[in-house]
Amino acid sequence: MSTLQELLKEKIPAYRAETQRILRDHGDKVLSQVTVQQAYGGMRGVKGMICDTSVVEPDKGLIIRGHPILTIKDLRPEEVFFLLLTGEKPDKEARAALQTEFDRRSQVPEYVWDTIHALPHNTPPMSMLATGILVMQRESVFRQWYDKGMKREDYWLAMLGDALSILAKIPVIAAGVYRIRYYKGSPMTWTHGLDLGANYANMLGLADPEGHLAKLMRLYLNFHSDHEGGNVSANTCHTVGSALSDAYYAVSAGLNGLAGPLHGLANQECIRWILELMERFGGVPTEEQMAEFSFETLRSGRVIPGYGHAVLRVVDPRFTGLHEFGEKYMPEDSVFQCVDRVFKVVPKVLKAYSKERVAAGKNPIANFWPNVDAVSGSLVYHYGLTEFPYYTVLFSVSRVMGMLSQLVLNRAIGSPITRPKSVSTAWIKREMGTKKAAKKPAKKKSSKKASSKKAKRKGR
Numbered sequence: 401m402s403t404l405q406e407l408l409k410e411k412i413p414a415y416r417a418e419t420q421r422i423l424r425d426h427g428d429k430v431l432s433q434v435t436v437q438q439a440y441g442g443m444r445g446v447k448g449m450i451c452d453t454s455v456v457e458p459d460k461g462l463i464i465r466g467h468p469i470l471t472i473k474d475l476r477p478e479e480v481f482f483l484l485l486t487g488e489k490p491d492k493e494a495r496a497a498l499q500t501e502f503d504r505r506s507q508v509p510e511y512v513w514d515t516i517h518a519l520p521h522n523t524p525p526m527s528m529l530a531t532g533i534l535v536m537q538r539e540s541v542f543r544q545w546y547d548k549g550m551k552r553e554d555y556w557l558a559m560l561g562d563a564l565s566i567l568a569k570i571p572v573i574a575a576g577v578y579r580i581r582y583y584k585g586s587p588m589t590w591t592h593g594l595d596l597g598a599n600y601a602n603m604l605g606l607a608d609p610e611g612h613l614a615k616l617m618r619l620y621l622n623f624h625s626d627h628e629g630g631n632v633s634a635n636t637c638h639t640v641g642s643a644l645s646d647a648y649y650a651v652s653a654g655l656n657g658l659a660g661p662l663h664g665l666a667n668q669e670c671i672r673w674i675l676e677l678m679e680r681f682g683g684v685p686t687e688e689q690m691a692e693f694s695f696e697t698l699r700s701g702r703v704i705p706g707y708g709h710a711v712l713r714v715v716d717p718r719f720t721g722l723h724e725f726g727e728k729y730m731p732e733d734s735v736f737q738c739v740d741r742v743f744k745v746v747p748k749v750l751k752a753y754s755k756e757r758v759a760a761g762k763n764p765i766a767n768f769w770p771n772v773d774a775v776s777g778s779l780v781y782h783y784g785l786t787e788f789p790y791y792t793v794l795f796s797v798s799r800v801m802g803m804l805s806q807l808v809l810n811r812a813i814g815s816p817i818t819r820p821k822s823v824s825t826a827w828i829k830r831e832m833g834t835k836k837a838a839k840k841p842a843k844k845k846s847s848k849k850a851s852s853k854k855a856k857r858k859g860r
């Protein structure tokens with residue numbers, strides 16, 4: 401098989417032709433209608449962008465290039481990256497070539513460490529990581545080629561160069577952030593020939609005599625690698641990249657989105673909640689105690705981290721895969737046991753609470769099931785990575801695979817600058833008023849219609 405770059409070079413003309421064909425034959429067909437509720441409600445369910453790396457089916461979860469995530473969980477993370485980009489799993493030769501690329505690009509410039517060291521010591525790990533990526537922007541091949549008048553057809557190639565460099569360096573920077581932030585010693589270096597997961601585990605510097613942490617890290621990186629195009633980090637990265645900002649700008653922006661508690665930070669919030677729960681009851685609580693604690697959280701206006709999802713309506717298969725790992729490797733671990741018991745209790749609590757909300761005139765909770773963040777933290781906690789404000793960094797090392805793949809493919813098919821239309825509250829009131837007025841006598845209706853047409857001309 402060809403290398404990643406050769407394979408993309410072969411495939412991209414077909415991607416472009418297909419995009420053109422679809423636009424020519426179906427360009428005027430309707431994908432989605434947008435209600436007022438959706439416009440105010442985070443555009444939930446609005447189909448308004450293209451992403452070929454993966455899809456998330458509400459009843460099945462993550463599917464990467466046609467492969468349900470649990471069927472490809474044992475690939476190496478770089479194989480998943482190859483798959484995201486090309487739709488194919490690499491053969492031995494292509495995998496070796498990719499490994500050489502990472503080995504070659506993994507050296508982190510000294511000024512990155514100087515910058516991270518210069519930050520106040522209580523800087524959150526996610527800020528350190530995003531800063532580390534952003535400060536390397538001066539290395540961008542895309543930026544350098546663009547300044548020299550790069551042709552549009554070559555955008556993807558320059559983006560791929562930046563993508564490989566970021567992906568090779570991010571485990572080194574992320575592990576370095578852990579060691580600097582938590583006084584574990586100097587950053588460690590990449591080992592040539594080791595895969596991304598094992599390398600990352602190794603550079604954290606935690607004891608891993610049986611290689612279980614490395615195994616977990618491979619699984620972790622695969623499960624978090626991508627979640628179609630609309631999640632906050634991917635969508636942010638996509639939007640920034642659409643302005644032809646390079647991958648360093650776009651990825652660091654995406655990471656800042658991942659750092660929110662409703663998105664990637666939920667893995668930290670979740671372990672914090674579990675530890676508080678255990679502290680309150682002096683160990684793994686009973687189901688009744690758990691229900692009491694859960695209701696307390698909800699009634700104080702907070703969310704139960706790790707539960708619910710904007711798209712999924714079933715147990716997240718990523719949760720299932722990580723939970724199986726926990727059952728196999730740490731069934732006696734009290735934190736894991738607590739997570740396991742929470743899984744039995746919280747969906748019922750959320751269901752009951754949702755009814756209370758509806759009775760009080762609020763929105764129902766759409767999904768009572770756990771997402772990936774409900775379990776991921778408990779597994780790394782078992783292996784001694786107990787500094788949970790770091791956990792979103794683990795998610796980040798993985799999610800850059802999806803963000804970067806999407807950036808390369810978007811430049812390949814020539815995606816234009818993102819610019820949805822917003823409307824004002826005044827526009828909503830006027831336009832929705834127009835609809836009501838349609839039932840009124842003819843004279844009033846025409847005057848309202850006229851004002852609505854005028855508003856449309858003004859573009860509001």
Ligand code: NMX
Nearest residue numbers: 662663664666703704705706707708709710763765766767
């Ligand atoms: N605990 C309490 N309330 C919840 C929960 C939850 N776990 N999930 C949803 N709700 C509330 C939600 O806050 C919203 O309330 P309001 O109308 O007052 O704003 C209402 O239920 C309806 O929300 P949904 O339509 O069910 O969910 P939405 O698509 O708006 O949000 C999440 C999705 C993931 C943001 C939401 O389920 C949540 O906040 N979950 C907890 C945080 C979490 O686990 N995030 C990680 C997501 C996965 N990731 O890795 O990024």
Ligand code: MLT
Nearest residue numbers: 626627630631632710771
């Ligand atoms: C993700 O992995 O990005 C999360 O599950 C959030 C999402 O898909 O909206």
